Amino acid sequence: MRPEKQYLVDEAIARLSASDFVFLMNFTGVSVSDAAELRASLRACGAEYHVVKNSILNIAAKERELPDLSEVLEGPTAIISGGDAVTEVAKAIVDFLKTRDRSDVKIAVMDKKLLSKDEIEALSKLPNLAGMRAQMLSLFLIASAQGILNVLKAKSEKEEA
Structure with a gap:
């Protein structure tokens, strides 16, 4: 060539x-x-x-x-x-x-x-990488908060019973 x-x-x-x-x-x-x-x-x-x-x-x-x-x-x-x-x-x-x-x-x-x-x-x-990371982080935070609320609710219901 x-x-x-x-x-x-x-x-x-x-x-x-x-x-x-x-x-x-x-x-x-x-x-x-x-x-x-x-x-x-x-x-x-x-x-x-x-x-x-x-x-x-x-x-x-x-x-x-x-x-x-x-x-x-x-x-x-x-x-x-x-x-x-x-x-x-x-x-x-x-x-x-x-x-x-x-x-x-x-x-x-x-x-x-x-x-x-x-x-x-x-x-x-x-979305770009930063946008995807923000979406994942918000999902984790929402899921974590919901999980904590479910545990607290279950504990209070168990104590009431």
């Missing part, structure tokens, strides 16, 4: 290695100002948006041992990776695409598993 091409493959591998997930997006009809808007919203999540040649992306995906992406690698492709919260990145992408008719998410790979467009949209509706 020519050094120039190997450099591009190495860059694509670095992008794919930036996180446990990657979104592949069709960027047809995305203007420069739209791309700048998307990049800004992704930057807030710690993610990046890069346009990659399909042949280069296919080679990089095989080297990273990702599932076969060849059937979705048609037309212009951008990869979105990086960031810690996959839900926040998915939300930024879905929000961006709501107003764009011609661009679309092709597919996503998370933990080496393919996610469909519907799964990506469902992922975007989940």
Whole structure:
């Protein structure tokens, strides 16, 4: 492989290695100002948006041992990776695409598993990690308080009897 091409493959591998997930997006009809808007919203999540040649992306995906992406690698492709919260990145992408008719998410790979467009949209509706932790904590607190009340109620009923 020519050094120039190997450099591009190495860059694509670095992008794919930036996180446990990657979104592949069709960027047809995305203007420069739209791309700048998307990049800004992704930057807030710690993610990046890069346009990659399909042949280069296919080679990089095989080297990273990702599932076969060849059937979705048609037309212009951008990869979105990086960031810690996959839900926040998915939300930024879905929000961006709501107003764009011609661009679309092709597919996503998370933990080496393919996610469909519907799964990506469902992922975007989940709370982020901090939100999930808060929900779990509130469940534990409510359950603990309810458990203590049940014990006290049972003890008082036993003493009355």
